[in-house]
Amino acid sequence: MILDFAIVCPAGCSDGCCVIWDFETRGIAKELGDKDCVAPITSVCWSKCGRHILVSATDKSLTLWEVFNGEKIMRTTLQQTTLHACLHPGSCTPSICLACPLSSNPIIVDLNTGSTTVLPVSVLDASTGPAPPSRNKFSNGSPPFTPTAACFNKFGDLVYVGNSKGEILIIDHKNIQVYGIVPISGGTVIKNILFSRSGQYLLTNSNDRTIRVYENLLPPKDGVRALDELNSTIDELHGIDKLKAVGSKCMVLFREFQDSITKIYWKAPCFSGDDEWVVGASASKGEHKIYIWDRAGHLVKILEGPKDALMDLAWHPVHPIVVSVSLSGLIYIWAKDYTENWSAFAPDFKELEENEEYIEREDEFDLIPEAEKVKESYVDEDDEVDIETVEKDSAFSDSDLSQEELCFLPAVPCPDVPEQQDKYVESSSKLVDSNHSGTPLSEEAGQNGQAMNPASSPINVINNSVAEDTGITRLKRKRKPSEKGLELQAEKGLKPLMKNKSSGKLSKIKNKSAAEHDICAFEDDVIDESQ
Template sequence: MNAPIIDPLQGDFPEVIEEFLEHGITKCIAFNRRGTLLAAGCSDGSCIIWDFETRGIAKELRDKDCVAAITSVCWSKYGHWILVSAADKSLIFWDVVKGEKISSITLPQTALQARLHPGSFTPSICLVCPLSTAPMVVDLNTGSTTVLPVSLPETGIGSIPPSRNKFLDGSTTFTPTAACFNKYGDLVYVGNSKGEILIIDHKNVQVRGVVLIPGGAVIKNIVFSRNGQYLLTNSNDRTIRIYENLLPLKDGLKALDESNNIPDELDGVDKLKAVGAKCLALFREFQDSITKIQWKAPCFSGDGEWVVGGSASKGEHKIYIWDRAGHLVKILEGPKEALIDLAWHPVHPVVASVSLVGFVYIWAKDYTENWSAFAPDFKELEENEEYVEREDEFDLMPEAEKVKESDVNEDDEVDIVTVEKDLAFSDSDTSQEEICFLPAIPCPDVPEQQDKCVESSSKLVDSNHSGSPLSVEAGQNGQAANNASSPIEAMDNSAAEDTGGTNLKRKRKPSEKVLELQAEKVKKPSRKMKPSGKSSKTRNNSLVEQETSVCGFADDVSEE
């Protein structure tokens, strides 16, 4: 009868800002497939790769010809390459380990988003969403481009007019079109400005199906979950929609070709709509019914259980998290800085968000320490209690806690080489050559600086042999000046041996004894020192001269 009360806010999602990363002004971020590396595109055209385990910079990719802001970064499936698009219309393909540029392509328009083909180990094509033209497939080897259609065949495949809005003066503006690959890259899903999701065979440049968005609002973002089972769209009507993918994850295009359940009397647009209905099914809608805010950079969690979206309002850094049932479970409020990009960690409940200032904030779960998890017999006390000692507590072999002999054969070899499959990844068995961490490269001293040090010390030795004041002074004191390993040591040695107080003096802080002598000198007149002998006289005069020269004052010391 007494049903347990379950807190709906408890879940495996981030709660607080753990720390922030700073290196230049960050514009966009992307995790690798395992979440061990975080790539960040900066405003100066560089791409910084953070080791997410140590939060240190593992690599910096910089092209001297690219100084414009980075608009998007994308990892290859196994982390060997990174595709970077910049505001100067350039598209750069990097080798991550070597830090070398493989290819560079100049596009007709600035690319807002660029994504590598997800189904191949060595991707050679990518999907680009330009600022003012239709999405295109770019061959990274040859640089050739294939423009994809953004409208139904009734208005012409690949035609631009359906995505243009006319003003009163007759000018036109193009609405950027969102597009993404499915899980294995055999189909492209395009969201246009008429509120349609086009399912396209990018190899044959053919529209295979269409799904209509309720209300026909402009689609701003479209993205698949990591497991490929759900598709997310973000529209201008301030609503995030989740569609369930009804096609098989592998060979989705082949499943479309083999589909014979479409009535023969349907043709043209009606047939495409019927095919689209068998590809996607509306699963859930998310929106803020109170504030009706626009959403920015929506995405799925690593396991697809949560949906996250950032507020597009200026001056606030808010992240909304829903479960797939449609319940709002958490609102993360950050600093008073606008949010421009975010990414959910592939494995852990961690979110990285980018602010307008250029900081990368790391949101993590606020864990509560539970010491009983480490020691099962550990007991947490609400208040102090008197401890009762057991009779056999300090015996060598306590009767109550005799250790049972283990059945494990200690002579068996333990396998510490084989890596177990990660349940979070469905194809871990095919990723043996995946790059999870970048190797540490030692940074030796620069040879030029070493040569300069050797050259400066050799010049010092030459000057000492040529009869400089340092060599003469060292010769008078019976020491060789060339024993000094650096010019600073030579100067220190000469100053220490010089008792005349004429060359290379360094002012030091007066000692307590000297300060006492100063105070006595002010109160009493100077007194004459009685020599005890010739050697004593010389020694006393030398000591007094050293004290007076170091402290910067002179005592009236007279000799008898």
């Protein structure tokens, strides 16, 4: 389900988290979840203002999230797993939702108190008379697996329920009263039912492999009052006949969509944002096909994806973009392939098939052409420009009551994984320990039973000893001793620096005069080579 302003799209994951994807950056804008949300998500629903999300999961829970701050407002647990849940479309503050459990009647849930109200799925449930024994029961007497589809109308004052008998019940959810019944040809199970964004059309997906579109004849507002007036005008009928008579004046069949060749089942049908197109997916397990019809009933396009079953489908509120979810958990975005139209950037641009001779005007390349000098400017430069007010656009809202809609969702960077932080801390501590303990050469020498000065390396021994004895801070150049230097070392009885095997320590220069003479030998060597 895509937000009205079409900036983000939520997706429920199998680990219980709800991930909100940004259409602009194509990244994760927000992730909603905590330690209590661990079960796979079955449905997600935006509130009318776009600031809240209702999430249903397989652990029979309903969770309401505040999107901007990522806070959990409430969480309640029902008696059965909810396959589909939607918030009341007529109020900006989410307080009521409609839940369709796995194998029981739809219920109205009060999010403030947690109380539930069961809606009837047949006239027998709404009547006071006893219901006859059902023949569609298992051997143990439990009811069969019959999920029921239901949805609000545009302003949420009525609920339309599709039952397993192929009937659409028009119910006032506040008074729990059935006002009308619309029978469907064939009398098969209704799997999906939903309204278009404008509230003018109702779509149903039945078990007879047919998608039907009904035109809503009731006014968008005050549907309950209009139904009361219809009931008062029909006095000669009673019971089910009267409910069907009222239903025939509330809805009329507009179009039917089916594949007359393959006779495939449909899944997740929906309308486009402007109600001009109807889209439905194939329910076959081995294919990812999306069928698009126009409202007149003509098949316009078939989109073929990978060999992965399709689970859900949603149409972009404004643009011709379709989002589909596969069985493997991948989300596919289908968009129109646009060709480059340079005239959209420059209205006076004209594509030429061959070269043409062009004669430029006299003032064509002047800073202020003569033609523009003649024109008068009607722009009032003193008027203030309002850049803060957002004008309402009917294309972005299902309801006129929507206020303070969420127009922007800032992307929050995800924190580092704690395991990675522990690795970084451990590596930095090892680096500090290595700086304090010495080089790997010293560690190896320690393991071999030899000792080494941890504060210095073999190369720095002579530098430190000379600096201590002569006061020289450092040697700018390090060169090998020359022949003269080696002869002087041999005369004085000095030996090259090496490890003493008996003591395990490096032999140091003890004679101060020899060290001074050695430095002089280094300097003479440099001078000789430079000459």
